[in-house]
Amino acid sequence: MAIISEHHIFLSEDANVGLQTRLKDAITRAIWDGRFSPGDRLPATRALAKHLGISRITVSLAYDSLLATGYIVSVARSGYFVAPDAPTRLEVVGPSKIPADERLDWDARLGPVPPALGAQATPADWRRFKYPFIFGEPDVARFPVDDWRDCVRRALGKRHFEQIADDASDRDDPFLVEQIVRRSVSGRGVAASVEEVLVTAGAQNALWIMVQVLFGGRGGSVAMEDPGYPELRNLLRQQGLTIHPIPVDREGMRVDHIPDGVDAVFVTPSHQAPTGATMSMARRKALLDRAEALDFAVIEDDYDYEMSYTSPALPALKSLDQRGRVIYIGSFSKSIFPGLRLGYLTGDARVVDHARAIRTLSERHPPGLTQRTVAYFLSEGHYNSHSRRMRLRMSHRNDVLREELARHGLSPALKRATGGTTLWLRGPDGLDCDALAIALRDKSVLIEPGSAFYSRDDAPKNRVRLGFATIETTQIADGVALIAETIREQVG
Template identity: 40%
Template sequence: MRDIIFHLKHATRGTLQAQLREQLLDAILNRQLMPGQPLPSSRRLARQLGVARNTVMLTYQSLVEQGFVVSRERSGFFVNEALKLDHASPPIGMGQGGTPSGPPVDWEGRYTRHPSAQVNISKPVDWQNCPYPFIYGQIDPQFFPLSAWRDCSRRALAKLAVNQWSTDQFQTDDPLLIEQIRTRVLLRRGVRARDDEILITMGAQNALWLVSSLLFSEASTIGLEEPGYVDARNIFALRTGRLRPLPIDSAGLIVDDGLKGCDYVYVTPSHQSPSTVTMPFERRLALLERASADDFILIEDDYEGEINFVGEPTPALKSLDSSGRVLYVGSFSKNLAPGLRLGFLVAPPALIRELRYLRRLMFRHPPANNQRCAGLFLADGHYDSLIHRLRRVYRERWEVMGAALERHMPDTVRAKSVGGSSFWVRGPEGLDGESLARLALERGIVIEPGRIFFQVPNPPRNYFRLGFSSIPTDRIEPGIRLLAELVHAHSAAA
């Protein structure tokens, strides 16, 4: 059996037998001793604890009588396999013999932040088992280049490669991955950067966390698109309460006097989150001019910037930046795999240096073996091939979903998009997107209600988002047809 250390206090009020029983019971209820697992022999445990063997035997017998333990002739004592244990642990803080060891800790009073109180996007755990997963931000496993990734993983485990990445590298990132991001990924977005202007992160969210931790104070005013990316809002809210909702239109963030007084502005110009609209070239120039005139920094989240179906992708905002006012956030989550947790940040060298030292205090650096594997994957051209394939597949799904929405939900309004992997839909007046999502899930349809994306009080409730990155093309039209039935029934009832 696994070694579990028990110890007794001979000077306490409780008897040694009571103390031992309590510790054994705690080990069973906490699943440290699993059903069917043997207990230590009475002789061995008595020797370990420095007590009479009879003390151990009497304890074991009491647990047998209560059904927690069974005795097997010539084999010893075992945890009862018939026990039905949940995964909840008994209350912590009890001393030996079941007596409280002191007043309970008031953890609630010690919190300086309450992340659990924030409203977060919730995705069904079993969404992959649903026939119509219009879920956003997840990949279709059939398109993951498994054999190519396996080959890169094998090469990353070669002796020479292991010697390179197995050391502590918090002061640098994998040079191959940096080179590939600089020469392949960023150049496709029109961004030119040096090696010392790139920091590898654990995804885009980690980049936003690092930036806000280093640059924001309680006095900072942060402008965010309204509606906008929920996790960016939640991350920034942990640093300052001065979050300013900035309206959008069919061309993305509106550039007007509402930007005055902002210290930082978070923006998603390639495909606005969640509406998917693309900011045109002229407005990007106007936003940069406003940032310079009003002295604020732009944080550009360029998620899905490479996924366009109509025309070529618009160059990133960062590519037009001549004064270093744009911090550029990129990620491989949407195109490769969200579970990979690899992203990057492009910023001036002095800022990257400080962020690198901040990152060191959090987790030192993203796993170096994963960095090397991703670098090989990009260098071999597998990422380019994946992007081309996703563009073709997503365009087909985009067209099928657009046609299905037009056919089955003509009374809804869709934001005009030219790329991305979702539709932002405004339903009929009186529709409650959250109620619709619950009803849809009962029918195996996964959608995202839109109210959560709004920051303003009393936001509209009739929006919802439909993703198509992880649903097979042939299921889109049937799923939209079923969803339309629910929308019409819900609207009629309202």
């Protein structure tokens, strides 16, 4: 038996982890690595607290946690010791390797990996870039963390623990569904009942579910915007569907180009992805009229309707739908934070019944704790307050970005923004934005080349999507200057 000195215990520098957890992890790792052996005596709580500069209660709580998990034992009037049977790190021993040519040929059996994320997907290391003009990442510095933490604590309260811990089978949290009906879709003019709402793991999951409901591997014909959402296009292709790309102008999708024979049309009317165009009221009515004439369903992806700068915003397509042809998809992943992965779809009750059955086959239901936390976030008014602050901030950043682009002779495709957190830029003729994006990375600038959003190989090369939800307002001017400088290097 040895006496462990307090000088042999070090805390990590990760400020995002609590002191108690860091101390517990430090002792656990030392036991795993064999530096602390069974029977070794740990430092007294007072001595260790003084050495580490933390409170004695923090050390005591860490020791209590280690006691509960079997890493240490307590001996009356003697102190704490490493347990004789303390858990050790498992050494994984795999089967002996055989020559590669004798292993199962999964490449031949599975074929190529299907495309999933589009080329515009945000790189994992985006935070290291000083000027991230990207879409879909959170402005975490201004997120109401304290309000969110309070909602988590309430969701974990004894009164609700059975609700979030039970196997809910195919059911959603009724509190969340009620809040979606009362506070979310109602704000878009949609009058839905609780039977007409299904909670999903974000908008992407809702799109996948609807493709299964409408086509189920049977094949079919669909129309989508071009340029449009790359992940949707990849999903439709993977399901073997025939895709008709429909051009987009300043009023959104050119609905007069939708051909006869399509079974469904996918559209982003609030802020078209990626151009940001808002579908006019006349165009919305024309789309519903064409849906009636050609007998197709409409899937409305309203992924960031909260970011509408104009008031009142145009109503959702679903609110104008009298025949039940529109399936409305909403998401909390953009308005709260992307890691949340929570959204919903609203449609005819019979559509929702089918969607619920499909969801059950893949994931049963989204996590109960997440659902109940979001329900509180909505019911307490935190969601509306956060969205309002974001909307004002994004409107200001949009103005700043436009001013800086104009200063360098660059102009957005849309002269006026009605909302959103991105800007569609048309560069000078001869510009190759794929090459531009590569060159800008060396200058710590991230942009999204527009070619990834088109369906055809001969897509325009001089289009760029610039996101401004993540970049600080004070960084926009310098970032745009670098973009303009690199464009001049390419095209003169």
